[in-house]
Amino acid sequence: MRGHPLIDGLAAAQMAGESRAQHGFAEALREAENGGLNNVRGGTVTMGTTSEFRQVFLIYCLQRLADGSYVALNRRYKPVGFTSTEWVDYEDFPVRFKFKRALSAKQAAAISYKGNADTECIYLYNDGCIPTDGAANWKAYAARLDRLAGLKVEH
Template identity: 40%
Template sequence: MQKFTIHQVEVLRRAAKKISRAEGVSHGHALDKLAQENGFKNWSLLRKNGVSDPSLPQAFIFRRTDDEVSQSLRVVRAPRSRWDQQSSSEAALGQTEDLSQKFISPINAVEFSIAYMTALLRRVRFLVAEGSVAKWEMRCWLPYGAIESERGNRLLVNRMYKPVGMTSGDWVDYEQFPQHALKLRDDQWQQFAWPGAKDAFLYADVCAPWGSRELATHYLKRLDQLSLTIQRNSES
């Protein structure tokens, strides 16, 4: 039987919630249905016998309270001194953690981004201010596109064309980030690219996810499609 990582179990939980809403069944029923589809009699048995050794590399999971999400959306007060005239944007970037080495796979980076966007969209007021940590997190942490690499794979990159999660703008060797590489068949990128895209990009400046709630919602749907595409390829 298949063994799931802790992160994959969380992904199944989220999938069960979607099934519950779409089909009008209980969350428990949806969990059992997914367990049966993966060779287990019910969800309890999957949790008991289907989780991989926790000593193995585990996916990096997004964890942030609603208050922490709200805090990330606020403009950072930049330090002002005779020698340091740092802008709010520069100060916010300085507070943005580099996650590029924490993602263990493309699906990990995408599922992290889905959880991140879902948390942002729970805010009653969706406003990503210039000079906020959230603005830089979205530019650095979230997939902007999957660009072709020298080895024929594609690499998940952020808005700065760096491996997803990276905060530095310095030159980087893409080949040093194999955990960000994914394979796409033919024109599969069209399944998740933004309308009008000519390559595997999930958004453009005119439809960046920090622009509005509507744009963020559309971007989240494209992330969902990217996740499905990666999972289908890994199963085939």
């Protein structure tokens, strides 16, 4: 698929040091492969205007920024509640926060769906354990949210 605008855009983003989560091209590529894109023009992705509620309003991941702050992102890699399909620079919006105490690897693992201790990007679920796909998935997601909700943040 060399020459595909999404592939070229992802490669350019990685060379520029941007994370996949922030750039969002990987997500857009998956959507394209599944027929979910309406239009692709010169690396710009225009998606349909409908989403499941959880894709917009449930925390998908916590992305750490260069200054050590975090932003809670939805499934579209936008701050939770954002419905825009446009590129979002997280620093341009009042959505960042810092944990009162630096997040430890143990705490990150406790809120990661796969127990990953990486504090750079912590995924609370993935496409294999979507919270709305059954009681067990919801219970596991809720337990992770419970652990996250107990942490103190500065804003």
